[in-house]
Amino acid sequence: MNRxxxxxxxxxxxxxxxxxxxxxxxxxxxxxxxxxxKAFFRNFVALIVASSAIIKSGEGIHIGKxxxxxxxxxxxxxxxxxxxxxxxxxxxxxADANMLNKLSPFFAIILSIFILKEIPSRFDIxxxxxxxxxxxxxxxxxxxxxxxxxxxxGLFGGFGAGTAYVFVRKVSNKGVKTPVIVFAFSLFSCLVTxxxxxxxxxxxxPIQWLYLILAGVSASLGQFSITTAYKYAPAKxxxxxxxxxxxxxxxxxxxxxxEVPVAQSIIGYTIIIGVALIRWHKNLKA
Numbered sequence: 001m002n003r004x005x006x007x008x009x010x011x012x013x014x015x016x017x018x019x020x021x022x023x024x025x026x027x028x029x030x031x032x033x034x035x036x037x038k039a040f041f042r043n044f045v046a047l048i049v050a051s052s053a054i055i056k057s058g059e060g061i062h063i064g065k066x067x068x069x070x071x072x073x074x075x076x077x078x079x080x081x082x083x084x085x086x087x088x089x090x091x092x093x094x095a096d097a098n099m100l101n102k103l104s105p106f107f108a109i110i111l112s113i114f115i116l117k118e119i120p121s122r123f124d125i126x127x128x129x130x131x132x133x134x135x136x137x138x139x140x141x142x143x144x145x146x147x148x149x150x151x152x153x154g155l156f157g158g159f160g161a162g163t164a165y166v167f168v169r170k171v172s173n174k175g176v177k178t179p180v181i182v183f184a185f186s187l188f189s190c191l192v193t194x195x196x197x198x199x200x201x202x203x204x205x206p207i208q209w210l211y212l213i214l215a216g217v218s219a220s221l222g223q224f225s226i227t228t229a230y231k232y233a234p235a236k237x238x239x240x241x242x243x244x245x246x247x248x249x250x251x252x253x254x255x256x257x258x259e260v261p262v263a264q265s266i267i268g269y270t271i272i273i274g275v276a277l278i279r280w281h282k283n284l285k286a
Contacts, residue, residue, distance in 0.1 A: 009233030012225045013241045019222030021248035024089045024098055026215035028257065030208050035087045036196035038212060039189060043082070045216020046223065047186035053179040053224075061180050067171050074167035074181065075188035081160020082189065088154030093259040095250035096138050099269055100154035102243060105276075106131045107162025115166050123282065127275045134271030137264045178227045240280035243273050 027038050054061060063071055081104075088097040106128045112118040120128075139151040168181060204212075229238060246269060253259035261269070 005232045006237060009229045009231075009238045010241055012229035012232065013238050014244055016222045016225035016229060017242055017245035018248050019218045019220075019225055021094075021098060021245045021252060022218035023215050023222060024085075024094050024249060025252045025256070026211045026218060027086055027089050028094055030204075030211040030215065033202050033204065033208065034196065034200050035083060035090065036193045036200070037202060038086050038215070039079075039083050040193040040197045041212040042086075042216045042219055043186045043189035043193070045213055046182065046220050047190055049216075049220040049224075050179050050183035050186055054183060057177075057179065059177065061183065063171075063176055063180060063184070064174065067174055067176055070167050070171045070174075071176065071181065071184050072188070074164050074171065075185045077160045077167065078164035078185045079160075079189040079192050081157045081162075081164060083193075084153045084157035084160060088150050088157055091150035092154060093261060093265070094253045094257070095246055095259065095261050095269070096151070096265055097154050097157075098249040099138055099246045099265070099272060100135065100151065101158050101161060102246060102272065103131060103135055103155065103158035104162035104165060105239070107159045108165050111163050111166050115163075116170060124279075127279055131272050131275045134268045134275070137268030137271065140264055178224075182223055237280075237284060240276050243276055246273070 023042070027042065030038060081101075085097060085101050088100065092100075109120050109124050109128050113120065135155060139148060139155065141148055164185075171181060172178070226242070250259075250261060253261075
């Protein structure tokens with residue numbers, strides 16, 4: 001891999017981080033709407049984008065009989081994680097919600113044991129434990145249950161995302177194309193959230209429609225940018241830059257929402273990002 005490809009990979013993963021932080025920002029400012037309604041419109045836009053990519057490629061939708069269950073599980077866990085993340089975004093600071101979601105790589109380490117039969121090293125186990133200690137500073141379990149519950153839901157969002165990433169890796173290694181994976185996930189999410197949308201639809205002002213469309217566009221930007229990033233450079237060299245999503249989210253929260261992270265949250269961010277940096281440095285030397 002040459003230096004130019006690595007710079008392209010870093011550029012695209014920064015673009016992905018910015019796209020996902022914008023998604024959570026637009027979800028938040030879309031106002032007091034049901035979580036399922038927000039999730040539906042976010043995924044409907046992504047479904048259109050993924051469908052366009054498949055049509056443009058001319059390759060059609062090919063999953064393969066042996067991959068159907070794995071694609072289904074990727075879609076199911078991804079949908080559960082997304083809904084949990086949106087719930088947390090509406091009730092926590094967007095930086096906190098983004099950071100809890102960014103625990104997904106550590107969940108992926110644990111779940112890879114059972115799904116991919118990959119045994120983590122002692123270093124992997126230690127860094128995962130430290131990362132979850134950092135999460136406790138964000139969750140702050142000493143508060144009342146009603147105060148802690150949204151953070152626990154946000155933590156579950158990270159679990160759902162981490163599980164989904166493991167299945168993405170599994171089916172990608174078997175040749176299932178990225179647009180097909182995104183299409184299946186988006187279609188599944190729309191079908192799951194549609195009954196809730198119909199039963200509990202809340203009329204939206206034109207500006208709310210715009211915000212949710214922009215959330216979908218931003219999410220699509222994130223999904224396709226992160227895929228492109230890993231085409232140019234391996235994960236071990238650039239994945240740490242994905243944590244800039246928390247920085248972008250914090251800046252958006254401070255500038256537009258008046259959300260200044262509390263000291264405990266900042267300690268949690270420092271621990272989790274610090275562990276990610278240590279893992280990145282070790283992987284580079286491996």
